[in-house]
Amino acid sequence: MNRYYFDASALVKRYAKESGTPEVIRLLQQATNAYTASVAYAEVIMSLRRKQEGKLQAIQFTNLVHDLDVDWQELDRVELTQSVLYLVTSLTT
Numbered sequence: 762m763n764r765y766y767f768d769a770s771a772l773v774k775r776y777a778k779e780s781g782t783p784e785v786i787r788l789l790q791q792a793t794n795a796y797t798a799s800v801a802y803a804e805v806i807m808s809l810r811r812k813q814e815g816k817l818q819a820i821q822f823t824n825l826v827h828d829l830d831v832d833w834q835e836l837d838r839v840e841l842t843q844s845v846l847y848l849v850t851s852l853t854t
Contacts, residue, residue, distance in 0.1 A: 764794040767836075769804030772797060775832070776805070776825045777812050799838045805829055 765788050774785040789795055806826060813822040839845065 762793045763788075763791050764796065765789075765792045766796045766839075767801070768797070769801040769808065772801055772805050772829075773808045776809060776828060777817075794837050795835070796837045796839055798841050800841060801838075802829070802833060 767785070767789070771781070771785050773779070774782045775789060806829070809817070809822060809825050809829075813819065817825070
């Protein structure tokens with residue numbers, strides 16, 4: 762069983778070709794469960810918006826957001842409650 766957590770910076774690599782893109786795509790394909798924080802949706806959109814200002818055209822941005830919307834339904838989303846944050850902190854100390 763392959764379970765992976767993808768933060769927003771990793772998910773962006775799924776939609777914008779960057780260093781690490783092939784690895785993220787491979788892990789997403791292998792994942793039995795792919796987890797992300799619910800806030801990652803907004804973070805990915807904002808990152809793609811910044812890329813649009815640099816090099817993406819509007820239609821490319823729209824297509825990438827559509828792809829994210831489709832993929833979002835398949836991701837297991839974690840709400841970052843205070844108890845989750847405390848748990849993460851305890852795992853790192």
